[in-house]
Amino acid sequence: MAGRRQRQGRSTLGSLVTWLVVIAVIGAGYLFIPKWWDYQQMKEISRLVASEWHLSENRGVARARLLRELENYGMPYYIPDTACRFEKDTQTSRVLYCEWNADVTIPFIEYTRMQTYTITTEVNRMGKVTQN
Numbered sequence: 001m002a003g004r005r006q007r008q009g010r011s012t013l014g015s016l017v018t019w020l021v022v023i024a025v026i027g028a029g030y031l032f033i034p035k036w037w038d039y040q041q042m043k044e045i046s047r048l049v050a051s052e053w054h055l056s057e058n059r060g061v062a063r064a065r066l067l068r069e070l071e072n073y074g075m076p077y078y079i080p081d082t083a084c085r086f087e088k089d090t091q092t093s094r095v096l097y098c099e100w101n102a103d104v105t106i107p108f109i110e111y112t113r114m115q116t117y118t119i120t121t122e123v124n125r126m127g128k129v130t131q132n
Helices: 012-056 059-073
Strands: 084-089 093-106 111-124 129-131
Touching (some): 012 059, 012 111, 012 129, 059 084
Antiparallel strands (some): 093 111, 111 129
């Protein structure tokens, strides 16, 4: 009868590296996912506002909708109500441009990085909304 093979355990260094990677991924998620989520919500808000602008054909009405939606979505303080501009208004399309900055501070090393977010929302004369 052949000898039984013993299963080798993981090395302590390999386990340590695995845990460090897991902690780094969780930390990055903690820092960046809330900003990404705010960006996604602002894309939806700008879609709604551009559609309102198209339907009402009035910047003032669309601006009021923007302010209402920012409050309804509970957008954070770093996205001001002046983040969006009504850029272009022609017979064929209307363009809403939103831009804001967000600081991401990495704890313990006190490193702050500023990120700029931009959304360009265009609605054509048929009411089709496109974003980039």
